[in-house]
Amino acid sequence: MITSLLIANRGEIACRIIRTANALGIRTVAVYSDADAGALHVRQADAAVHIGAAPARQSYLVGERIIAAARDSGAEAIHPGYGFLSENADFAESVIAAGLVWVGPKPDSIRAMGLKDAAKARMIAAGVPVTPGYQGEDQSPERLAREAEVVGYPVLIKAVAGGGGKGMRRVDDAADFADLLQSCQREAASSFGDDRVLIEKYVLNPRHIEVQVFGDTHGQVVHLFERDCSLQRRHQKVIEEAPAPGMSAETRAEVCAAAVRAAQAVDYVGAGTIEFIADASDGLRADRIWFMEMNTRLQVEHPVTEAITGVDLVEWQLRVASGEPLPKRQDELSISGWAAEGRLYAEDPAKGFLPSIGRLDHLQLARPAFTWSNAGPSMAPQGVRVETGVEEGSDVSPYYDPMIAKLICHRDTREEALAALADVCADVQVWPVRTNAAFLARVLREPAFVAGEVDTGFIGKEAERLVATAPLSAARGSYALSVLQELAGPAARVQVPAGFRLNAAPRGDAVVVIDGAPVRVPLPSERFFQSADPASFARADEGVVVFAGGSPHLVTLATRPSAAGAGGDGAILAPMPGRVTAVEILAGASVTKGQKLLTLEAMKMEHTLVAPFDGTVAELEVEAGAQVTEGRLLVRVQS
Template sequence: MIQSLLIANRGEIACRIIGTARRLGIRTIAVYSEADANARHVRLADAAVAIGPAPARESYLVGERILAAARESGAEAIHPGYGFLSENANFAEAVVAAGLVWVGPDAASIRAMGLKDAAKQRMIAAGVPVTPGYLGEDQSADRLAAEAQAIGYPVLIKAVAGGGGKGMRRVDDPAQFAELLQSCRREAASAFGDDRVLIEKYIARPRHIEVQVFGDTHGNVVHLFERDCSLQRRHQKVIEEAPAPGMDPHTREAICAAAVRAAKAVNYVGAGTIEFIADGSEGLRADRIWFMEMNTRLQVEHPVTEAITGVDLVEWQLRVASGEPLPLRQDELAIDGWAMEARLYAEDPATGFLPSTGPLEVLRLPGTEAGLRYDMGVEAGDRVSDQYDPMLGKLIARGQAREAAAEALATACRLAQVWPVRTNLGFAARCLSHREFRSGAVDTGFIERHLTALTEPALPLDAMARWAADELVAPEGEGPWERSSGFRLNAAPRREVALVDDRGGRYAVDLAEPAAQAFGGFDTDEGPVVQHDGELRRFRRFRAERAAGGGAADGSLLAPMPGRVTAVDVGEGQAVAKGQRLLTLEAMKMEHGLVAPFDGTVAELPAAAGAKVREGSLLVRVEREEG
């Protein structure tokens, strides 16, 4: 068995790998950028080595620095986690050439499956069904547009070297194709250093089904059944579950057998995932499921597979990398129960899912007695950086039936407390509780169809404000002269206090009225935070002088976070319509479009393409159209 392990990653996956390695008696070494000097994975590891400045391209993505850290720390092996260098064939080769153990598939397998176009050709040869599309070498805009037209809209533009939902655009109309192709290429070049794309037919009611596969150096390959990852937003997974709802034994046998053939076609060793797209319009059928791609690494959602099989996949990775055979044969693996996972993102659904950064003053999660598990990359007191992916961790629930797992996970999302960083907890709870989801009617369009209901909860804000008022206002004396309501003989006493919440809502609270219900919450230096259905609101006494401020209401669009302006679509003096895209800001590895808040004219445009901007800086100001 490996004796010392360097984890070439950060956040929750680094913490999760450290947990298994420690149980196996393996010494662990963390690496960290300047932004992560005090991060949780650094605190958990037996040793830690600094590898450079905060930007990932200057630290976590620099293979030479990772190898230098391995030499400095005396590491025997390197585990890449997922993301960063995990699917970089050149880095895998460099690790082996340095005399270290690479905990992952060999470079040939990574290369064979890393480029989507070549991988699909290989799968066709192996008898694995693939989706219709264009995989050609001609990358001219005209040729790609012609192929899209021939395939038939809607289509997907996908980065050849993509993954994780990045470098992917859905196109519904030929008029959109050129703009979305440019945006996709720009994001792909930034994320993967490769702007080549392929075109695929977009399936109208698609389901994202993937199969966990595992191979060893002795020629054995097994599957650990399927997962359903259909609940996505902008191709980024939000809720995952195993097994897939509606999967019958015949279809399961067909899709899992295809996944094993795919892994064997590239002599695969280690943990990998074969991703399929299914046409769910008539339920899951073996002849309506097609290969999409292979992820040659551990997946974010691997805990749901662990929960239903009783297997520690990281332990299997370490054992296989040490030369051991797979711990179990295919006939020794079985599904037991149901598991679901919610990704905890530092993002604000109420503002279009913009990332949220800053200090984590509060982070409290419900107890794990009821089949709950938390894979977290942060703790209370940590700081969420704008340099990396906004995922803070994952909440996982297991039950004997799907309904039990969904309810347990929804309850955990409702009760968890994260502050002041905004998260998607309430959003995830509403996804898990939605009647359509509970019925098993899931597909990748679910969130988009129900976006308003999922992002705009009907909160009892007046009642929450009344509850908060008791925390904010000191109790008064018993005598009539000690009460702020004043002494009166001919009317009921009234004691009113003005409150404002952190979203700008204002409330006139009559303290003479009893609180209608009790809420969860906690105190902060700036006022009590009240919790309901996974949503948090902080209340304070209203001060008129603190209510002033600019924003979209007066036409000033400010940078919602630090980032880089990647495109400016308008010019100063140009007339714009409400909802028209004005510019694009890239932050936390994603592109965010800023649109006109109303019809008007661009009065100021200090932003320029390529410029780095700070949070709160003015990007563009629109003057409202007269009348």
């Protein structure tokens, strides 16, 4: 068995690998960039090595530095996790040439599946069904147009070296083919340095089905059944589940057998995923499920497979890399229950899913009483598995994928698993960074999704409705008012009737500001709270954050501004997380309406904040270079 392991990755997957390595008694070495110096995976590892600046191209993507870190730290093996260098055949070869153990497939296997056209040709030879199309060498526009006619419209033009949804165009009519081909080729050349494309039949009711496969160095290959990843947004997976709804035993047997043949065709070793596209217009049928591509690495969604099989896939990776045979034969693997995973991202659905960066001042991902322990992949019947690389106080960096956590629920039935995961997402509390928690909860409760009647375009068609945030109820607004009054004490500026006490009957109402809008709420009372649903809250600089259904709602007293930007009393608040790049005034200075006060850089754009009226700078809370969170007070102008 490997005795020491360097993890060439970061975040939740690095923490995930460290957990299994610790259980096996393997010493772990983390690598980190400037941005990750205090990260959770760095502290969890036995040792850590700095590898460069924050941008991934100057750290996590520099293979030479990672190999040097392994040598310097005494690591025996390198596990690439997923993303970054995990599917880089040249890096895998360099690791092996350096005398280190590569925890992954053979470099030749990675190359064989790296180009979509060559992979499809190999699959055809292996008897694996592929999507009807053309993947020939002749790339002339005339030949490609003729092949599209043969396939039949609609067709999909796809870059042979593509990934992540780039280099793909749907064409519905022959008249549009030439223009869309040129557009696709330009994007492919820009993204991958290769403008070659293939033509595929476009599936109108597509489901994304993938099969987990595993091979060892002794010639054995098994499958660990399928996952359904059809719930996607712009080709990025949002919710995954295992097994796939509507999959009969007969269809499962045929699809999984095809996945094993695909892996055997490239002499596959380690964990991999064979991805299929299914035409679900008439249910899941084996003759309408076609090979799409292979991911030659561990997948983000591997926990749902671990949940239904009771297998630790990372442990299998480490054992196979150590030369051991697969721990189980095919006839020893079976499905138990149903598992679903939601990807919790630092992003704002209300703003087009823009990434939300900043410090996680408040973070609660699952109630402790229901949280799955990190002892292994199997979960208690009512457990919740949380995979994360952050904790309260961590920063969500603009340099990397904005995933905060993966939330996984395992239950006896699909309905129970989806309902449990919806409840977990609705319980998420994050502030001031925005998340997609409420969006996930709504999707998981969608009747069509619960019934299994979705395809990969479902979210795109229903996005406007699914991202809408429900307003905070009057009950929770009243609750927030009581908290604000407790925190403010004698300084509270809400006029409360004489003789007010919490256990009295309601006697009127008051105005608070909820998410920037004034709202009239009942004055708090014990009787009122008994009829209201429970609420959770966190303190913020400006007031109180009340969490409901996964959404945060900032509540302030009516005499204090809460909207980002300029408030009525001259408060200038940060409109989003960012960095103050310039401060143009001094405390005590006189300013005129519209005068530039400071500049905030956020999401690679500069935002100028100006004086709302003539006055004096009464408060100046930041200086140039400061990182600020959304809603933080920057300047207050007094008339």
